[in-house]
Amino acid sequence: MNGKRKKYKEFKKFEADLKEMDMKIKNLKINSKEFNKLVELKKRLVPMYIGEKIQRCQHYIAYDNPVYHISTDTTTYDYYCPKCGLASELASYDREDLSDEDKVRYDYFKSSGIASKKGNYNYVVDRDIAMSIYEKILEKNPGINSKTAIKYFEIALDNMIDKPVTDEAIEHRAERLETNALSIRNIHRKNKN
Numbered sequence: 281m282n283g284k285r286k287k288y289k290e291f292k293k294f295e296a297d298l299k300e301m302d303m304k305i306k307n308l309k310i311n312s313k314e315f316n317k318l319v320e321l322k323k324r325l326v327p328m329y330i331g332e333k334i335q336r337c338q339h340y341i342a343y344d345n346p347v348y349h350i351s352t353d354t355t356t357y358d359y360y361c362p363k364c365g366l367a368s369e370l371a372s373y374d375r376e377d378l379s380d381e382d383k384v385r386y387d388y389f390k391s392s393g394i395a396s397k398k399g400n401y402n403y404v405v406d407r408d409i410a411m412s413i414y415e416k417i418l419e420k421n422p423g424i425n426s427k428t429a430i431k432y433f434e435i436a437l438d439n440m441i442d443k444p445v446t447d448e449a450i451e452h453r454a455e456r457l458e459t460n461a462l463s464i465r466n467i468h469r470k471n472k473n
């Protein structure tokens with residue numbers, strides 16, 4: 281096994297261990313000794329995990345928070361990566377108000393920004409929704425590589441934008457993604473084509 285492959289395996293193991301820890305925490309009595317111990321451990325491990333994840337990520341760029349400027353007839357956007365959660369908007373927050381995970385992303389964004397490989401990105405979608413869609417694709421397709429996962433991600437967004445569905449179906453979708461129907465309806469393409 282070469283070094284890169286070994287590192288990848290270690291990272292996957294780390295990821296699996298954290299998931300297992302989550303399951304354990306869910307089944308433990310809140311504030312029991314074991315519960316507090318695991319929560320404390322997780323608090324230390326999650327920032328390390330997010331940092332690893334960002335560094336390993338081939339970022340994919342999506343857009344959020346469109347602001348239309350009437351004087352120049354242009355729209356500006358925040359941008360982020362749905363795979364690792366790195367996001368330009370974090371830089372505008374007070375660091376102390378962020379979650380432990382977003383604090384790691386904040387530091388990383390401030391020092392390095394988001395460098396992506398190619399520039400043909402076109403989706404405007406709320407960051408939490410996009411991350412939730414991406415996460416669900418990984419869950420449903422164990423072992424999928426990130427290139428294929430991104431293809432599925434784009435197909436999912438295309439379907440949401442192009443295929444008309446009933447209000448009820450949108451409500452269901454919103455529920456699955458833990459968001460509201462309006463955020464689902466707001467998903468669109470940056471360049472209409």
Ligand SMILES: [Zn+2]
Pocket residue numbers: 334337338339340361362363364365366
């Ligand atoms: Zn990324």
